[in-house]
Amino acid sequence: MSQQNVGALEVERIRDQFPILEREVNGQRVVYLDNAATTQTPDAVVDAMSDYYRNYNSNVHRGIHHLSQEASIAYEDAHDRVAEFINADGREEVVFTKNTTEAENLVAYSWGLNELGPGDRIVLTEMEHHASLVTWQQIGKRTGADVEYVRVTDEGRLDMDHARELITDDTAMVSAVHVSNTLGTVNPVSELVEIAHDHDALAFIDGAQAVPNRPVDVKAIDADFYAFSGHKMAGPTGIGVLYGKEHLLEEMEPYLYGGDMITKVTFEDATWNELPWKFEAGTPQIAEAVGLRAAVDWLEEIGMDRIRAHEEELARYAYEQLAAEGDVEIYGPEPGPDRGGLVSFNLEGVHAHDLASIMNDHAVAIRAGDHCTQPLHDKLGVAASARASFYVYNTEAEIDALVEAIDDARQLFS
Numbered sequence: 001m002s003q004q005n006v007g008a009l010e011v012e013r014i015r016d017q018f019p020i021l022e023r024e025v026n027g028q029r030v031v032y033l034d035n036a037a038t039t040q041t042p043d044a045v046v047d048a049m050s051d052y053y054r055n056y057n058s059n060v061h062r063g064i065h066h067l068s069q070e071a072s073i074a075y076e077d078a079h080d081r082v083a084e085f086i087n088a089d090g091r092e093e094v095v096f097t098k099n100t101t102e103a104e105n106l107v108a109y110s111w112g113l114n115e116l117g118p119g120d121r122i123v124l125t126e127m128e129h130h131a132s133l134v135t136w137q138q139i140g141k142r143t144g145a146d147v148e149y150v151r152v153t154d155e156g157r158l159d160m161d162h163a164r165e166l167i168t169d170d171t172a173m174v175s176a177v178h179v180s181n182t183l184g185t186v187n188p189v190s191e192l193v194e195i196a197h198d199h200d201a202l203a204f205i206d207g208a209q210a211v212p213n214r215p216v217d218v219k220a221i222d223a224d225f226y227a228f229s230g231h232k233m234a235g236p237t238g239i240g241v242l243y244g245k246e247h248l249l250e251e252m253e254p255y256l257y258g259g260d261m262i263t264k265v266t267f268e269d270a271t272w273n274e275l276p277w278k279f280e281a282g283t284p285q286i287a288e289a290v291g292l293r294a295a296v297d298w299l300e301e302i303g304m305d306r307i308r309a310h311e312e313e314l315a316r317y318a319y320e321q322l323a324a325e326g327d328v329e330i331y332g333p334e335p336g337p338d339r340g341g342l343v344s345f346n347l348e349g350v351h352a353h354d355l356a357s358i359m360n361d362h363a364v365a366i367r368a369g370d371h372c373t374q375p376l377h378d379k380l381g382v383a384a385s386a387r388a389s390f391y392v393y394n395t396e397a398e399i400d401a402l403v404e405a406i407d408d409a410r411q412l413f414s
């Protein structure tokens with residue numbers, strides 16, 4: 001086990017950029033394994049946001065004055081940088097939202113409410129996060145479109161034969177998670193998108209757990225829409241991204257009305273601003289956009305391939321340690337290229353919340369609950385699970401701390 005250089009990453013050098021990782025909780029150094037919920041923020045991102053507030057804080061797009069121009073350029077540049085990061089055609093295809101959830105809702109309201117009706121089908125998967133599942137379910141109820149779910153196999157993968165059965169010419173939208181936040185499964189999203197397109201359906205991919213830790217190329221995936229959140233990729237809270245193909249975003253109605261998203265307003269009517277501003281009503285997340293841009297720079301400096309390799313290695317190590325315990329049930333596929341950097345599990349006879357609480361006594365931060373995938377947990381036959389999720393700064397020693405805490409929990413409850 002190497003703490004210095006797991007998967008060719010200089011983890012200690014990276015950790016130095018996260019003062020929060022030095023914090024003590026219950027008298028011990030915190031072991032932060034809740035990265036699928038929110039990742040920690042490196043100094044580079046905090047500094048970029050602090051520089052904005054200290055030196056050029058101002059509203060964007062309206063100002064003639066110098067500070068507003070600087071803020072506008074930084075805000076617009078952030079769109080360009082994100083577009084480049086995911087290989088979109090340009091800023092027209094990158095809408096800043098509050099988070100992944102808002103990106104889902106934007107498309108569901110703007111496209112879904114206007115385009116769907118009785119006889120149409122929305123195809124989701126059984127491993128969708130509530131951000132997509134609840135949103136499309138409600139749009140289905142409001143429009144009369146029916147909602148179907150691609151089955152998850154016992155191994156925690158999508159049943160692609162079932163996907164081919166469900167996605168028919170009646171299907172208007174396929175919305176699928178790229179990497180499951182509960183099972184860790186990396187789904188064959190290009191294949192799903194291709195099936196959707198073969199039936200003239202659109203495809204929305206939820207990339208909240210993919211963009212933070214693997215190279216994502218929206219053109220290669222050919223998704224019509226793709227969403228992710230800043231706070232899960234070393235960036236700030238309060239900002240997310242909706243990628244959409246330009247011609248689709250052009251055709252769609254705005255989701256929010258107000259200032260900045262218009263070109264001409266009269267007492268009778270209004271016309272819409274060009275993309276992406278048409279979908280960014282009101283004063284946007286300027287500092288957060290600056291922070292997100294810094295996060296993208298920071299991630300790319302390390303290299304997304306290396307981040308993926310590091311996480312896969314940690315997930316494999318965690319899986320093997322937990323599997324060796326005997327009384328730990330692990331959900332999702334075995335380690336491999338279609339498993340991301342998280343492991344959900346249950347310790348026999350101990351509720352996940354109790355386990356998380358004992359972990360906290362050891363300063364190990366994990367998530368316990370349904371991880372916003374209640375129907376999937378119903379299918380797994382459990383109310384809750386514990387989830388350890390890794391990022392670029394985690395080490396194998398931290399996974400050892402997790403396993404020690406599990407041993408402690410077992411003794412306490414036996």
Ligand code: PMP
Nearest residue numbers: 099100101129131181208209229
């Ligand atoms: N989708 C997935 C797969 C997620 O893991 C999450 C966050 N848990 C979301 C969507 C929602 O992200 P946010 O809370 O940032 O909107």
